[in-house]
Amino acid sequence: MDEYEYWHPLHETMPRPQIEALQLVKLRAAVGWALTGNGLQAELLRSAGVTPNSLESLADISKIPFLTRDAWMESQCAAPPYGDLLAAPPESAIRHHLTSGTTGRTPIRVLDSMKDWEWIAEMWCYAFWGFGVRPADRVFVAFGYGSFIGFWGAHYACEKIGCLVLPGGSLTTEMRLRQIVELGATVVCSTPTYALRLAQEARRLGIDLPAGPVERIVLSGEPAGSIPATKRLLESEWGAKAADTAGMTELGTIMMFECAAQPGGTHVIEDHFLEEVIDPDTGSPVPYGTLGERVVTSFGRGFIPLLRYRTGDLVTRVPGSDCSCGRTWDIYHGGIHGRVDDMKLVRGTNVYPRAIEAIVREYPVVDEFQVHLYTAEGIRDEIEVLVELTDPGDRKVLPELATELAKATEGLRIDVRAVEPGTLPRFELKARRVRDERTVIGTGAPL
Template sequence: MAYADYWNPKNETRPREELQALQLVKLRRLCEWAYTKAPFHKRRFEAANFHPEQLKTLDDIRRIPMMTREEWMASQVERPLFGDMLASEQRNAIRYHLTSGTSGRVPLRVLDSMKDWDWIGEMWCYGLWGFGVRPEDTVYFAFGYGSFIGFWGAHYACEKLGALVIPGGAQATEARIKQVVEMGATTVCSTPTYALHMWQKASEMGIDLARESKVNKLILSGEPAGSIPAVKQQLETAWGAKCGDTAGMTEVGTIMIFECAHQPGGTHIIEDHFIEEVLDPHTGEPVGYGELGERVVTSFGRGFIPAIRYRTKDMVMKVPASLCGCGRTYDIYEGGIRGRWDDMKLIRGTNVYPRAVEAIVREYDAIDEFQIYIWRKDEIQDEITIRLEIKPGRESEWENLQPSLARDLSNAHEGLRFNLERMEYGQLPHFELKARRLIDSRPVAQYG
C-alpha cells in the first residue's frame, strides 16, 4: 500500500513565510492563555512589562522574559507539588509525569489534560512517520514504563498510526531480546546506550540481531549519542537497521525534533508546533545559521503547563531546511542535540564536552562502555580519566587501542593528557534510560 511521505503534508511543506505567520498566531494565543490562566506567567510577564498585545511580529518574542528550570523548581518548592505553573485545575488532568532528575535535585512535575496528551502523541507521529514507521510495522519499546515520560508518547503514537505495539516493560535485557526476535519486531525504540547494550547482550546469547531479527529501524532518544556518526554506524551495522534520532523533554511533554528517512545528518524542528530560538548562552542574543547556541523553546501544544521561551541549556546548531532533500520546510539542528552548555568541564585550561569524548571513544568498536572521571591530584592539578570496558572476547585489542585512543583524545583537546583505565567487564554501570557517564569529584567551591 502506498502512503504519503509526511504525517501532516500541509504543514510539513508550508512555505517559510506561511509557517512563520502560523507561529505568530499561535504565539499570541499561547501568551494570552498563559497570562489569563497561569499565575506563574502572569507574574513574570508583568514584572517584565510585557503584555501579549505587544506581539506584532515574531521578532517581538524577545519582549517575553525567558523562563528557567530554576524558576520552575523554586515555584514547586514554594507551592508543592506543582507551584503556580498550572493553567487549569488539577482535577482536569489525566496524566502525571516527572523528569528523571539527578542526585540532590527536585524533579520537575507535570500534568497533562486529554487534549495535551493527544497532542503529545501527535508530535511523535510526525517523527515516527517521518522516519518510515507505518501501520505494517511491529514496534518494540525497550524502556521501563515508569513515571519518567520517556517513550510513553511514542507508544500511543504508534497505536494512533496503526502499528502493532509491544511494551518491553520491566524485563531483563535477555527477555527483551527474545521478544524482539520472536515477535518479529521491525522497529525498536530505546536510548542509543541501551541499543548498544542489547546488541552486546544478544551476542553473548549467540543471537545475531542483524541476521536473526526483522528490525530495520531503530528510533533513538534520550541522549546526544543518537546523532553521533560513530554510534550510529555501530548500531546500524550491529542491528542491520537504519537509526533515526529524536529528542524531547518532560518540560514540553514530547519530541520537538526528529530525523527523517533521508538522514540528513540532523533533526528537523516541528516548527508548526514549536518556536526554537538559538541564542548566545551568555548574552541572550540570537545567533545565525551554522553557529552554536542554546536552545530556547516555546511549545504551543501543552495547555496545562505552558512552556514559553524556556531555556534548555541544550547546545545546538541550526541550519536551513534546504540542506535536506525530503521536501520539508522545517529547519534542522545539524548533529541533533550536541550536549549541554553546563556539561562543559574546564580541565587545565581546556574545555571538555562529554559528547566530544563519546564521539571519539565510539570510533573504537572494541569498547563496550565508558565513564569520564574528573579528579584533583594532590589538591592542586585537575586530571581526567576515561574508564573503559572492553567487549568480551576482544581483550587482546587493549594493548594497541590504549595509545591510539589516548592520542586521539589529546589531539582533539589541545594536547590535554587523558588517563585511560581499563575496567573489568560489567564493572561500569549500564543504562536503560539516560546514560550518566560523567563523574566530577573535584571540590565544588574550587572550580566554576
C-alpha cells in the same frame, strides 16, 4: 518514495513566510491564554507588559522574559507538588509525570489532560511517520513505563499510526531481546546507550541481530543519537537504520526528529514549537550555523503554558533546505550537542563529554566507558577514560585512542585505562558517564 511521505504534508512543507505567520498567530494566542491565569508564566508576561497586541512580528518575542528551570523549581518548592504553573484545575488531569532525575536534581513534576496526550502522541507521529514507520510495523518499546515520561508518547503515537505496539516494560534485557526476535519487531524504541547494551547482550546470547526482523531504531533520551560514530556503531550492530529524536518533560513530548533522509540532524517541529537559539551568556539570538542554547516556546500543551523556556541544550541550527526530504522545517545539525552545564574545565581546557564519546565510539572494541576526573596530589586536575573491552587482547588500541582523545581536546593529556568487564555502570535511561571527583576544580598548570 513511500518513506518520504509526511505525517502532515501541508505544514511540513510550508514555505518559511507561512510557517512564521502561523507561529505569530499561535504565539499571540499562547500569550493571551497565559494571561487569563495568575501563574508564574502570567506574572512574567505582566512584569514585562507583554500582551498579544504588543507582538507585531516574531522578532517581538524578545519582549517576553525567559522562563528558567530555576524559576520553575522555586515555584514548585513554594507550592508543591506542581508549583504555580498549571493553567487548568488539577481535577481535569489524567496523568502525572516527572523528569528522570538522573542528574541528581529535584525532578520537575507535570500534569496533562486527555487533550494534551492526544497532542503529545501527535508530535511523536511526525517522527515515526517521517522515519518510515507504517501501520504494518511491530514496534517494541524498550522502556520501563514508570513515572518518567520517556517513551510513553511514542507508545501512543504508534497505536495512533496503527502499528502493533509491544510494551517492553519490567522485562530483563535478555527477555526483551527474545521478544524482539520472537514477535518479529520491525522497530525498536530505546536510548542510544540501551540500544548498544541490547546489542552486546545479543552477542553474548548468540542472537544475530542484523539477521533479525528489526529494520529501524528510534532513539531518544540522550544526545548520542546524533553522534555519527555512535550511530554508525548502532546501525552496524543492529543491521538497521537509526533515527534520533529529542523531547523534554517540560514539553511533554518531542520537539525534533530525524527524517528518513537522515540529514545528520533533526528537524524542528515548527508548527507546534517556536525555537530560538541564543548566546547563553548574552541572551541574544545567534545566526544559522552557530552553536547556541535552545529556547523553546510550546503551542500545544493545555496544562502548562511555556513561553521562552531556557533549555540549557546546545544546538546548531541550519535551514531545512539542507535536507533532501522536502521539509521546510529547520534542522538542528548533529541534534543536541550536550548541555550548557556539561562542559568541564580541565587544566584550563574545555572538555565536552560529547566530544569524548564521539572518539570512543570509533572503537567498537570498547563496550562501555566512563570519563573520570579527579584531583592528583591535592592540586592538579586529572582526567582519564576508563574502558571495558570486548576482548582483553584489544588493549593494543589504547595508546591510539589516547592520542585521538588528545587531538580532540586541544592536546590535553587523557589517560586511557582498561578495567575489568562488568565494572562500569550500565544504563537504561540517560547514561551518566562522567564521574567528577575533583576536590579542586579547574586548577593546575596545563601539562
